[in-house]
Amino acid sequence: MRIIGTLAASTAMILAGQGTLAQPSEKVEGKITFYTHFTQFEQDGSWNAWAADFAEKYPGAEVEIIGVSNYRKEMPTRIASGDYGDVLNVLDNLPPSDYAEFYAPLTDMSLAETHSFVDRYRVDGEVYGYIYGQNAEAVVYNKAAFEKAGIESVPTTKTELFAACEKLKDAGIVPFQINMGAGWPMQQWDKAALLFANDGGYYDDMVSEAAPYAADRPYGMSVAFVSDLFDAGCTERDYTANNWDQSKVLLGTGEAAMWFLANWSVPQTVTAAEALGVENVAEDLGMFPLPIDDSGDPAVLLNPDWALGVSANSDNPVTAKAWIEFLLTETDISNAAGFIPGDPRIAPTMPQLEELMAGEPRMIEAGTPSAEFKQAMADARLDFMTGTYIRDLVLAEDAEAALAEINRRWADATGN
Amino acid sequence: MQLTARAQRCLVIAGFLIAPLTLLAVFSLWPAVQLVWFSLTDWDGMSADKSFVGLDNYRTILFEDTGLLRPLLNSLYYFAGSMLQLALATYFAVILNRGMPGSAAFRLILFMPFVLNSVAVSIVFRDFLQIEGGLDALMTIVGLGAWTREWVQDPDIAPWSLVFASVWRYLGFQLLITYGALQAVPQDQYEAARIEGASEWQQFRFITFPAILPILGLQMILATVGSLEVFDVPFLITGGANGTKTFVMATLEEAFEFRRVGMAAAMAVILLAGVLVAVAIQRLVLPKEEAR
Numbered sequence: 179m180r181i182i183g184t185l186a187a188s189t190a191m192i193l194a195g196q197g198t199l200a201q202p203s204e205k206v207e208g209k210i211t212f213y214t215h216f217t218q219f220e221q222d223g224s225w226n227a228w229a230a231d232f233a234e235k236y237p238g239a240e241v242e243i244i245g246v247s248n249y250r251k252e253m254p255t256r257i258a259s260g261d262y263g264d265v266l267n268v269l270d271n272l273p274p275s276d277y278a279e280f281y282a283p284l285t286d287m288s289l290a291e292t293h294s295f296v297d298r299y300r301v302d303g304e305v306y307g308y309i310y311g312q313n314a315e316a317v318v319y320n321k322a323a324f325e326k327a328g329i330e331s332v333p334t335t336k337t338e339l340f341a342a343c344e345k346l347k348d349a350g351i352v353p354f355q356i357n358m359g360a361g362w363p364m365q366q367w368d369k370a371a372l373l374f375a376n377d378g379g380y381y382d383d384m385v386s387e388a389a390p391y392a393a394d395r396p397y398g399m400s401v402a403f404v405s406d407l408f409d410a411g412c413t414e415r416d417y418t419a420n421n422w423d424q425s426k427v428l429l430g431t432g433e434a435a436m437w438f439l440a441n442w443s444v445p446q447t448v449t450a451a452e453a454l455g456v457e458n459v460a461e462d463l464g465m466f467p468l469p470i471d472d473s474g475d476p477a478v479l480l481n482p483d484w485a486l487g488v489s490a491n492s493d494n495p496v497t498a499k500a501w502i503e504f505l506l507t508e509t510d511i512s513n514a515a516g517f518i519p520g521d522p523r524i525a526p527t528m529p530q531l532e533e534l535m536a537g538e539p540r541m542i543e544a545g546t547p548s549a550e551f552k553q554a555m556a557d558a559r560l561d562f563m564t565g566t567y568i569r570d571l572v573l574a575e576d577a578e579a580a581l582a583e584i585n586r587r588w589a590d591a592t593g594n
Numbered sequence: 595m596q597l598t599a600r601a602q603r604c605l606v607i608a609g610f611l612i613a614p615l616t617l618l619a620v621f622s623l624w625p626a627v628q629l630v631w632f633s634l635t636d637w638d639g640m641s642a643d644k645s646f647v648g649l650d651n652y653r654t655i656l657f658e659d660t661g662l663l664r665p666l667l668n669s670l671y672y673f674a675g676s677m678l679q680l681a682l683a684t685y686f687a688v689i690l691n692r693g694m695p696g697s698a699a700f701r702l703i704l705f706m707p708f709v710l711n712s713v714a715v716s717i718v719f720r721d722f723l724q725i726e727g728g729l730d731a732l733m734t735i736v737g738l739g740a741w742t743r744e745w746v747q748d749p750d751i752a753p754w755s756l757v758f759a760s761v762w763r764y765l766g767f768q769l770l771i772t773y774g775a776l777q778a779v780p781q782d783q784y785e786a787a788r789i790e791g792a793s794e795w796q797q798f799r800f801i802t803f804p805a806i807l808p809i810l811g812l813q814m815i816l817a818t819v820g821s822l823e824v825f826d827v828p829f830l831i832t833g834g835a836n837g838t839k840t841f842v843m844a845t846l847e848e849a850f851e852f853r854r855v856g857m858a859a860a861m862a863v864i865l866l867a868g869v870l871v872a873v874a875i876q877r878l879v880l881p882k883e884e885a886r
Contacts, residue, residue, distance in 0.1 A: 251850060254640050271853065272640070279641065361833055416725045418746045418832045561851040566834070573836060575749070 206500040207238035210492070211263030213256070215249035215484065216515065218449075228509050232501060235508075239497050241265075249484075264492040265501055267484040268299060268307035270563070273549030277306040281487040282495050284308065289503060294520050295482040298546045307485030308506055311517020313440035314465070315369055315479040316534055318447070322462045323351050323432040332466040334474050336403075342435075343412040352434035353412040356404060358572065360422040364404075364565025366438050371400040372544055373470050373479055379545040385554055388594040389585040398581065403470060405572050426450035430459045438468050440481065444530050445516040465534040477540040483517055557591035560584065632859035639855035651860035662848075662861065665841045666868075668753065668828075672821035675757035680813055682761075683768035688802060690769075691776040701773070705766035712763065716830035719759040720746075723831065749836040756838055760827045764820070768813055775809040776802065811880035818872045822865060841865060 219225045220243070229241045244263070246252050253269060256262045257280060268281060283304035290296055290305050299307035319332065324342070327349035333339040343353035357363035372380050375396035384390045390397045407413055414425065414434070426443075428434035430451025437443070444463055451459040467476035486505070488498040505511055512519035518526045526532070547562070555562040567584070574580035588594075597605070633651055637644035655662050686704060690697045707715060722728040723745040730742040745755045779802065787797050825842040832838045841861070849858030 254850075254853075258640050276641065359833065359835070416747070418752075418835045419720050419724055420833065556852045556854070559852060561847070564851055566847070566851070569835060573749075 204496065205238075206236040206497045208494050208497055209240040209242060210265060210494050210497050210501060211242045211244065212501065213244050213246050213249075213253065213263050213266040215246055215267060216511075217245035217247050219511070219514070220245045224511075224514065228505065228511070231509070232504050235504065236497070236500060239500070241501055260491060262489050262491070264489055264494055264498040265486060266489060268487040270484070271552070273552055274299075274301045274306075274546060275549050277301050277487075278304070278490075280490055281306045282490050282492060282498075284488060284499060284502070287499055287503060289506065289521075292521060292523065293506070294522055295485075295543075298482055299485055299487075307487040308502060309482040309485045309520040310506070310515060311483050311512035311520045313442055313481045313483055313517060314531060314534055315366065315373075315438070315440045315481060316465045316467050317436050317438050318429070318441075318443055318463060318465050318530070319436045320429055320432045320434070320462050321464050323349075323435040326432065327351060327435070332464070333469050334466075334476060335469050335472040337472055339469050340406075340410060340412070343407070343410065346435045347411065351432070352414050352428060353436060354407055355425045355429065355434050355437045356407065356413045356417075357422055357425055357437070358408075358413070358417045358565075358569050360420045360425075361565050361569065363422070363437075363439065364568040365563040366565075367400045367404045367568050368563050368565070369479055369481065369544065370403065370438070370468065370470065371397045372542060373468065373477055374399040374403075376477065376542065378479075378543045381545065381547040381551045385548070385551050385592060386594065388589050388592075390588060391581050391584045393581075399470075401568060401571050401581070404568070405577060408572050423450065427454060430463075431456050432462065441465065441518070441528060441531050441534075442483065442516045444528060445514075460529070463530055465530045467534070467537070467539045475540070477542050478534065479542050479544055480518075481544045482520070483515075554588070554592045558584070558587040560587070629859050629862055632856055633863045634856075636854070636856045637859075638853045639849060640853070644856070647856065651857050652864070654857065655860055655864060662844060663841075665839045665844045666822070668838065668840050669821045669824065671753040671757050672760060672824050673818065675754075675761050676764075676817035676821050679761045679765055680768060680810070680817060683765055683813075684772050684806070684810070686765075687769050687772035687776055688798060690773060701769070704769050707763045708766040708770075710763075712826045713830060715763050716759070716827050719762075719827070720831045723755050723759075746832050747836070752832060752836045752838055756828050756831060759831065760824065763827070768816075771813060772806060772809060775806040779805045811876065814880065815873050815876050818876065819869050822869055822872070 214225070216225075219228075225243045225245075229243060233240055249267060250269070250271065253262065253266065257269070262280075268277065272280070277299070278301065283306060284290070285303070285305045287305075287308070289308050293308050294312060295309050296305055299305055299309075317332075323346065324332075327342070327345040329342050329345055333342050346353040356366075372378055375383075377383070380396055384397070387395065389395065391401065392398045393402060408417075414421070425434065425437070426447045427450050429437060430447045431454070444460070444465075447463060448459045467478045469476045486502045488495050488502070492498050506519075507521050507523075510524075512521070512524065513527045516528055518531060552562060560567045571577070571580050571584065632644070634646055634648060635644040636647050636650075686700075690701055724730075725744060725747070727745075729745060730739075733739060733742050743751055746752050783801050784797055787801060792800070823842055824840045828834065828838045828840055829843055834840075834843050842865070845858050845861040845865070848861060849855050
């Protein structure tokens with residue numbers, strides 16, 4: 179009965195179902211291919227260890243792990259070719275309505291009951307992905323740098339934040355790195371719009387707005403916030419070159435004091451600074467919520483990180499699902515990557531997250547940007563979650579005219 | 595089995611031709627055909643279905659959303675730079691051709707940048723032009739510290755900094771081509787001119803220049819095509835910030851950020867057409883090789 183049910187589910191599953199007639203599918207065995215963006219776990223041997231544990235738990239099963247360093251750029255090409263392995267990330271620039279075309283439904287896994295952000299990957303009742311973990315978007319700061327500049331407590335209002343920046347500047351420390359040259363870190367200000375809106379589902383309300391980049395609207399306020407930082411000289415002086423690797427070292431060693439990124443950036447910073455021989459970097463790093471205004475009640479934005487899905491063309495979906503479940507519930511991959519684990523039964527182990535949560539800030543869960551919203555962004559040529567257009571807004575000589583132009587493109591694209 | 599001499603010759607010719615023609619067809623012609631086909635669809639780069647939209651993409655680019663063509667203006671900076679580069683290359687080639695001591699070493703130094711990997715060159719220049727980078731340090735050492743600028747941050751200077759990097763890289767290539775042409779000029783003409791009392795400038799004006807004119811024409815074509823297709827240097831140094839985005843960068847963005855491969859293909863076809871027009875104009879205006 180189960181096989182018949184699967185057959186009915188989708189065309190893609192028919193192929194998989196036929197495969198199962200030849201070789202019994204109920205058992206977890208055979209070889210699967212796994213495309214991952216976590217290349218750092220390749221270098222430190224973690225992948226091999228996890229794959230070995232998996233093979234031990236399910237004798238006869240084998241995972242071939244392929245690291246892809248530029249996942250968002252390379253995987254679409256691979257997907258277009260039709261051959262994209264068995265397990266891979268659910269691409270975040272794909273509209274949810276297209277999930278069924280590329281991914282197999284994973285609704286029958288027990289994770290559907292326990293995992294966080296399941297609904298984000300649910301389309302027409304079927305679940306297509308399970309997340310590695312959640313990210314808390316907040317300010318990561320270097321305590322030693324704060325101390326050196328004579329800042330006694332973490333800022334809780336915008337005014338305090340800018341005052342802290344001035345003190346840091348006087349102490350010869352780069353106050354707030356925005357990594358504009360690297361490009362992608364500017365997506366933080368796409369995310370911050372949800373903080374300014376105080377609503378995780380704001381993106382979808384935005385579709386019916388005519389001028390979302392106006393100064394009094396959440397997106398406009400978010401862009402204005404980063405522009406203020408930039409204009410006040412709080413950001414790094416060299417803003418065109420991609421200095422991402424260097425900026426991790428600066429934050430780790432205390433030559434720079436802050437950035438607004440999520441918890442995943444903490445382990446990377448520690449690694450970068452310790453590679454230079456600096457010790458106890460992790461103890462120097464802390465996190466606090468981004469004070470977007472002077473209310474003194476800042477919030478933290480929770481975002482799901484990459485989700486794992488199974489290819490619609492997979493010959494061995496049973497093993498693929500077992501691998502996902504194994505990885506997310508029986509390994510420490512989420513904590514190793516610095517996430518709040520997607521499985522709520524596993525507690526976050528990072529002290530920075532504990533510090534962030536200790537103040538019990540308000541939590542805003544980021545909703546799924548709908549296909550309609552993403553289409554509107556693309557039609558208006560706003561590279562959502564890539565940040566080039568935000569960079570251009572910050573650099574614009576005539577900020578008002580540039581915002582008006584963006585509003586016009588948005589209005590044209592949405593017909594509002 | 596015996597083959598006639600004629601059949602053998604045909605077989606050999608076919609055998610030699612089949613490899614290059616296959617490569618050409620598979621890696622140049624077929625992709626070009628596909629590009630044109632994509633440009634007539636609304637393909638998003640991933641999904642299996644693409645629908646035919648006729649010339650809609652072209653209409654959008656050329657008439658409705660002309661902002662897409664704006665990065666082409668940046669090519670003018672590179673064109674200006676490439677003319678300067680041509681003048682410099684010719685100048686150095688003429689000097690080196692006179693066979694002064696150490697000219698082999700100079701030739702090597704000038705040609706070296708072209709042999710370097712272009713990504714490496716861009717990364718070197720990125721660091722060189724950074725605030726407090728190599729250029730600023732050098733200027734401070736020689737006492738020009740007061741003249742340092744934000745080379746790639748100041749919107750007025752940034753395009754020229756990038757042009758400078760690209761001139762540095764391609765100068766050697768043009769130099770080598772011009773130098774090759776100079777080597778073919780018979781030395782007795784110069785000897786005769788010198789006996790007649792012609793000055794250095796007169797020798798250049800009436801012997802060297804006419805001899806290398808066809809090569810200069812070719813170089814003009816290469817320079818124009820090159821300045822329309824600039825990509826790696828600005829992409830790696832500024833990533834298009836401060837209005838340094840070029841047309842190829844805009845095309846890539848269209849295809850991979852906004853997932854409109856159809857539109858991007860149309861932009862690529864327009865660029866191809868632009869290049870062909872530029873080449874055609876120059877072939878009409880400039881003297882031809884046969885005219886000599």
